[in-house]
Amino acid sequence: xxxxxxxxxxxxxxxxxxxxxxGPRHPGLQRVISVTVLAxxxxxxxxxxxxxxxxxPQTVQVGAWPAPLGVTLVADRLSAVxxxxxxxxxxxxxxxxxxxxxxxxxxxxxxxxxxxTYLLLVAGVADAFLAGDLFNLFVGFEIMLMASYxxxxxxxxxxRVRAGTTYIMVALLSSMLFLIAIxxxxxxxxxxxxxxxxxxxxxxxxxxxxxxxxxxxxxxxxKAAVFPLSMWLPDSYPTAPAPVTAVFAGLLTKIGIYGFxxxxxxxxxxxxxxxxxxxxxxxxxVVGVLGAxxxxxxxxxxxxxxxxxxxxMIFGVALGSAAALAATVFYVLHHITIQTTLFLxxxxxxxxxxxxxxxxxxxxxxxxPLIGLxxxxxxxxxxxxxxxxxxxxxxxxxxAGLADGGAFxxxxxxxxxxxxxxxxxxxxxxxxxxxxxxxxxxxxTSAEAEDEGAAPPSVRLPAAMVGATVALLALSLAYTAAGxxxxxxxxxxxxxxxxxxxxxxxxxxxxxxxxx
Amino acid sequence: xxxTVVLAAAGGALVAAGVALVLERSLSRLVxxxxxxxxxxxxxxxxGGGPAGRAPILHxxxxxxxxxxxxxxxxxxxxxxxxxxxLGTAAFALAIAYRSGxxxxxxxxxxxxDIEDRRVTRGRHELRTQVRARRREFxxxxxxxxxxxxxxxxxxxxxxxxxxxRRAVDDPGDLDDGDDESGSDR
Numbered sequence: 001x002x003x004x005x006x007x008x009x010x011x012x013x014x015x016x017x018x019x020x021x022x023g024p025r026h027p028g029l030q031r032v033i034s035v036t037v038l039a040x041x042x043x044x045x046x047x048x049x050x051x052x053x054x055x056x057p058q059t060v061q062v063g064a065w066p067a068p069l070g071v072t073l074v075a076d077r078l079s080a081v082x083x084x085x086x087x088x089x090x091x092x093x094x095x096x097x098x099x100x101x102x103x104x105x106x107x108x109x110x111x112x113x114x115x116x117t118y119l120l121l122v123a124g125v126a127d128a129f130l131a132g133d134l135f136n137l138f139v140g141f142e143i144m145l146m147a148s149y150x151x152x153x154x155x156x157x158x159x160r161v162r163a164g165t166t167y168i169m170v171a172l173l174s175s176m177l178f179l180i181a182i183x184x185x186x187x188x189x190x191x192x193x194x195x196x197x198x199x200x201x202x203x204x205x206x207x208x209x210x211x212x213x214x215x216x217x218x219x220x221x222x223k224a225a226v227f228p229l230s231m232w233l234p235d236s237y238p239t240a241p242a243p244v245t246a247v248f249a250g251l252l253t254k255i256g257i258y259g260f261x262x263x264x265x266x267x268x269x270x271x272x273x274x275x276x277x278x279x280x281x282x283x284x285x286v287v288g289v290l291g292a293x294x295x296x297x298x299x300x301x302x303x304x305x306x307x308x309x310x311x312x313m314i315f316g317v318a319l320g321s322a323a324a325l326a327a328t329v330f331y332v333l334h335h336i337t338i339q340t341t342l343f344l345x346x347x348x349x350x351x352x353x354x355x356x357x358x359x360x361x362x363x364x365x366x367x368x369p370l371i372g373l374x375x376x377x378x379x380x381x382x383x384x385x386x387x388x389x390x391x392x393x394x395x396x397x398x399x400a401g402l403a404d405g406g407a408f409x410x411x412x413x414x415x416x417x418x419x420x421x422x423x424x425x426x427x428x429x430x431x432x433x434x435x436x437x438x439x440x441x442x443x444x445t446s447a448e449a450e451d452e453g454a455a456p457p458s459v460r461l462p463a464a465m466v467g468a469t470v471a472l473l474a475l476s477l478a479y480t481a482a483g484x485x486x487x488x489x490x491x492x493x494x495x496x497x498x499x500x501x502x503x504x505x506x507x508x509x510x511x512x513x514x515x516x
Numbered sequence: 517x518x519x520t521v522v523l524a525a526a527g528g529a530l531v532a533a534g535v536a537l538v539l540e541r542s543l544s545r546l547v548x549x550x551x552x553x554x555x556x557x558x559x560x561x562x563x564g565g566g567p568a569g570r571a572p573i574l575h576x577x578x579x580x581x582x583x584x585x586x587x588x589x590x591x592x593x594x595x596x597x598x599x600x601x602x603l604g605t606a607a608f609a610l611a612i613a614y615r616s617g618x619x620x621x622x623x624x625x626x627x628x629x630d631i632e633d634r635r636v637t638r639g640r641h642e643l644r645t646q647v648r649a650r651r652r653e654f655x656x657x658x659x660x661x662x663x664x665x666x667x668x669x670x671x672x673x674x675x676x677x678x679x680x681x682r683r684a685v686d687d688p689g690d691l692d693d694g695d696d697e698s699g700s701d702r
Contacts, residue, residue: 135594142601149608158619165543165616168609172550173538179557179598186591187564 004048005060005073008041008083008126012119019116031098034115038094041122042087049080053489057496057506059132067508068193072132076503077493078329079129082258085333086129086251088475089340090122092468093250096344097243099464114154121147121247128255132507134182134192137259141178141223145171148252151244152236159239167236174222181215188212195507198266198500206272213268217260217277224256226314227284230307234291237306238299238356242347245299249306250340254332257313261328264317265497277318278408284311285412285419292426298346298356301430302339305382305423309335312419315412316397319404325494327396330487334381334389334479341378341472345371348461348469349434358433365435371461372435374469379431381476383424389479392487394420524563530556541626543613547606554602558595565591 015037019030052058057076061067075083097114124144131137149171153164186192188208189200201209218229225233233253237245264271288308295301313335316328346356352368353361365372381388394416401413479486496502530552537549569587 135597139597139601142605146601146604146608149605149612153612153615156615156619161612161616161619165612168605168612169538169546169550172605172609175601176550176553176557179554180560182594183557183561183564183591186561186594192590192594 002058002060004044005058005075005130006062007044008048008087009073009123009130011037011040011044012123012126016116016119016123019112019119022112024112030115031101034094034119035091035098037119038087038091038122041126042084042091045080045084045087048075049077049084051075052077052080053492057503059506067132068191068196071136072193072195072507073130073136074132074503074507075130076506077489077496078258078261081329081333081489081493082254083126083129085336086125086254087122089250089336089472090118090125090247092472092475093243093247093340093344094118095471096246096347096465096468097241099462099466099468100241100243100347102462102464113150117147117150118247120144121151125251125255129258131194133194134185134197138175138178138182141255142175144252144255145175148248152240152248154241154244163236163239166232170222170232170236174219177215177222178219181212181219184215185212193507194262194266195500195504198269198504201267206270209268209270210272213263213273216263216267217273220256220259220263221280222256224253224260224310224314225307226256226280226310227287227307228280230284230288230310233307234300234303237303238297242343242350246340246343246347249303249343250336253306253310254336257310257317257328257332260314260317261325261497264320265325266500266503269498269500271318271320274318274320275408277314278412281311281314281318282412282415284308284314285415286311289419289422289426293422293429295426296358298349298358298361298430298434299343301426302342302346305426306339308419308423309339309382312394312397312416315416316400319400319409321400321404322491322494322498323396323403324400325497326487326491327393327400329490329493330389330396330479331393333486333490334393334476337472337476337479338378338381338390341469341476342375342382344465344469344472345375345378348374348465351461351465353434358430361434362437363435368461370466374466374473375435376431377473378476379427380424383427384420385424387480389476389483392480392483396487520563520567523559527556527559527563530559532556543616543626544610547609547613550609551602551606554598558598561591561595561598 015033018033022030048058052075057074058080059075060073062071062073064070097118101114121144124140124142124147126140127143128137128140131140149164149168152167153160182192185197188204189197191197191200201212222229222232237248240248264273264277285308288304288306288311292301292304292308295304313328313331316324316331319325348371349361349364350356352371353364355361377388381390384390384394398413398416401409401416534549534551534553534556537545537552540546540549565588567585569585572586572589
């Protein structure tokens with residue numbers, strides 16, 4: 001059964017190859033292939049999740065080379081649950097993109113570019129989640145980033161090329177830091193296998209492990225857009241096409257968070273960087289949400305709230321207790337889904353209202369009540385309104401923060417509550433201006449602006465786009481409905497993260513605990 | 517071991533050159549800087565693999581034939597992977613740099629400012645210059661007004677003085693003509 005493990009990486013890779021061979025021919029067949037492959041990845045991920053939950057970490061040694069030598073793929077509860085949610089999200093976004101494609105048959109995004117690249121992105125994401133050694137994690141990051149460079153500059157318009165350059169250069173620099181970190185770690189510990197590193201780091205002087213930890217966290221921090229390293233994100237994400245922005249915002253930053261969780265539990269369990277992480281979390285929350293408050297473009301506003309909510313996850317990682325980690329994992333799952341949904345809705349708004357600028361939108365609640373509903377529920381969820389999953393995640397984090405007892409943690413709890421309120425305020429501002437405002441109240445309503453506003457309402461929203469958004473919304477509501485089992489699953493995942501012996505034993509069964 | 521020192525020094529020099537290039541604004545220099553930086557990092561990883569040694573191939577070597585220690589193959593494998601990745605990325609980055617240069621209105625391939633940032637800063641800048649201009653206008657206007665008021669006052673005073681002098685000539689006993697008139701009415 002463990003032979004299933006490479007499939008989430010291999011299937012999209014193979015499908016991408018097939019699609020590049022097909023080129024622009026057989027668009028219908030290509031769409032079927034994309035959706036089938038992503039659905040298959042999802043089902044494999046679900047099977048892996050069930051098996052990882054029941055029988056402990058699932059491993060496969062690629063090419064039958066034993067663990068420290070060869071490439072190991074590992075699916076423990078954290079990897080499997082992240083993989084499952086990301087597969088569900090990528091599937092929905094694919095359906096959305098196909099809906100957009102079919103609707104814009106006259107000026108469609110190049111099918112022969114988008115589909116293979118998107119599948120490569122999925123393969124890279126799966127590889128990063130399943131990687132059992134640091135170098136494979138690096139390769140997974142690179143596959144994903146390479147695909148993301150193409151996706152963010154899709155179409156090659158001036159705005160996208162400009163935004164893409166920032167993104168590419170920042171990503172290249174972070175990859176370089178990651179590579180240097182791997183070099184340092186290999187020179188110090190003689191291995192890049194994470195299970196073996198966990199053992200060997202304990203024998204190394206704390207200065208060297210601190211250096212390695214800081215370098216890894218910087219590389220992950222750039223990818224996760226933690227505050228001082230987050231400036232690239234709101235500049236580069238909003239210009240890309242809606243499905244691309246949605247999947248980037250939902251998934252790509254969370255892979256950085258996944259790196260943080262792995263590094264802080266398996267590799268460096270000593271919490272040497274705790275004050276640093278707490279400070280970064282505090283600043284991410286505050287700076288992100290203050291940036292969001294002044295934005296007039298919905299996509300940019302959402303990008304800033306993304307930065308601020310990354311702060312919550314870093315907060316949980318920094319606390320490091322079992323409850324905090326469980327809440328963090330839950331929050332990550334919630335946030336992947338909800339952020340993707342919101343960006344997809346922003347795409348729908350752009351289609352319906354002709355713009356995502358709050359200066360030009362108005363009265364959508366009357367003209368497009370369905371979009372109103374689709375925006376309102378995830379927006380309230382992001383703000384943390386009680387019955388929804390955002391509230392559950394935040395509640396868990398706040399409880400863990402209070403249980404921690406440190407003064408700094410208490411400050412962060414207060415900040416987190418304030419940030420949550422400000423997020424709600426920013427989203428309500430969007431709601432008031434884009435949905436409730438009567439179009440006549442809009443500033444600068446000249447005859448010309450009215451003409452522009454009059455054209456879009458005839459646009460019919462493709463069923464696939466709306467359907468995919470509704471599916472994601474349903475998924476986020478399911479987190480609430482299945483809150484009990486999901487929370488207990490994340491608690492089990494956190495318990496597994498905090499006792500890495502099981503992980504190490506699963507990766508290298510022949511040597512129980514002894515350094516080789 | 518001297519070989520590794522040379523390698524490390526070369527790696528350090530490449531990284532330094534790469535960082536200097538990456539700080540430039542021109543995209544092609546950025547790409548070249550990234551490549552140089554990557555090569556420096558690869559050299560450093562090679563240094564991390566330990567001292568030089570025999571090729572790490574056991575096949576065909578009789579036992580005990582060559583006692584020199586083998587080289588560590590893992591860093592070399594990692595470097596190979598990194599080189600392949602860097603090659604692909606560099607190709608793409610160069611294509612983007614070319615596209616960016618073609619799309620831009622200027623001749624160079626400098627990274628352009630973010631539109632939103634520029635709008636924010638330009639808006640603030642314009643506002644500031646507008647405020648300054650208005651303030652200058654207001655100052656000039658108030659100076660002018662003050663000058664006019666002063667002139668008017670001066671004229672008025674001169675008028676009053678002239679009037680007083682005239683009346684003093686007419687009626688030297690009394691200074692206040694108003695009272696004088698009301699008094700004469702009584």
